[in-house]
Amino acid sequence: MTEQTRPAKPTRPTAPRSTAPADTSRYELPNGRRITCVSAAEAKVLWAEATGQGLYRSAADTLRPGTTVLDIGANIGIVSLMFGWRVPDLRIISVEPAPTTYACLEANLRSHLPGAVAVRGAVSDCAGESTFTYYPKSTGNSGLFADQQADDANTRIFLRNSGIPEDYIGEIVKDLHRGIQLTVPTLTVSDLVRRHELREIGLLKIDVERAEHLVLAGIEDEHWPLISHVVAEVHDEEGRLKSITGLLERHGFTVSVAQQPQLAGTDLYELDAGRPV
Template sequence: MFGWEAPDLRIVSVEPAPTTFSCLEANLRSHLPGAVAVRSAVADRAGEATFTYYPRSTGNSGLFADQQADDENTRVFLRNTGIPEEYIGEMVKDLHRGIDMSVPTLTVSDLIRAHDLPEVSLLKIDVERAEHLVLAGIEDDHWPLIGHIVAEVHDPAGSGP
């Protein structure tokens, strides 16, 4: 939607899972041909990390995947949407059976440099329990370049306010 409303935007999207990355590339090609897709995870340093990919629940895949927690979160979500309890167990069964893979990692600052970004109007973070790594990978000189951050935040330890 942003690309349609503001065609001069530079969009850089990052996705580590190969199957999901292929979908991202196809969507960008079809709808936002000027956007860039990068196959990597975003973390606090460049390198490699183990990424758990859930083929049946791709949006819950991540560097800190936790099958038990992900199953419980899904149960709560299904209950809250009105799904009868007797169906939830079957719906969640094997939903979060993961495949561990090694993926490249880079930082937000790496992306800023690699794509010569003079500013980042909006940084969207949705990384399933790895938000702290993404933020830690922003160098002091790059913070002033970031206008807004939108993040889905996970706080399993209850350490937030």
């Protein structure tokens, strides 16, 4: 057989190159949709929090098509996804400062809610830069005011209240909140209003690990009337819950506060503020 007639060797098919961002993985949610995440275990917890009988599921029940949602502290975007899947045609702007979680957020919105907008930054009381503590093993507890000792203590209480045996808690919490210091861009809610030419904010969702007061301080007087509904996770340190409640009431909101049973004994509360109909 000559070279000209020798059959070519079969080639092995090349696997498609992964488009997932570095240091991330894929996870299939209970609804069958696949998302990009930092940790499958954490994604499972975040989904349970978003869809359980709590703050975010109740907030989703109030949304209507066409409503603008600001998701401040969006992490990998699970709450944004839940809102968008529950209610069609929302205008969702999701903000997250840490590069790795932001990459997941951007990938998840692009795959599942292409009309939503991802913004990289920490929402605060002024625009600029700030030091942000990122927990690679517990991204949802990362923040401008991360406190390893307090975060360890809250996690221990949460696990104990959830029925985790004491023998396992220490191992779970070990190094969970070992942080990496990052410099991240900061912006305000009012910056977002101007940048995206917002005429209304049907829901302002805040989950920023002890920086809730800064998010609210960055709302200029002229923009408060645009906001119809606020939901926030608040760390009640140094009277912060009372202070935030008072601020919202002065701007015309009726405020209710609750605490999930698993968080009893921690400083974490859920705040729901709406305007009287």
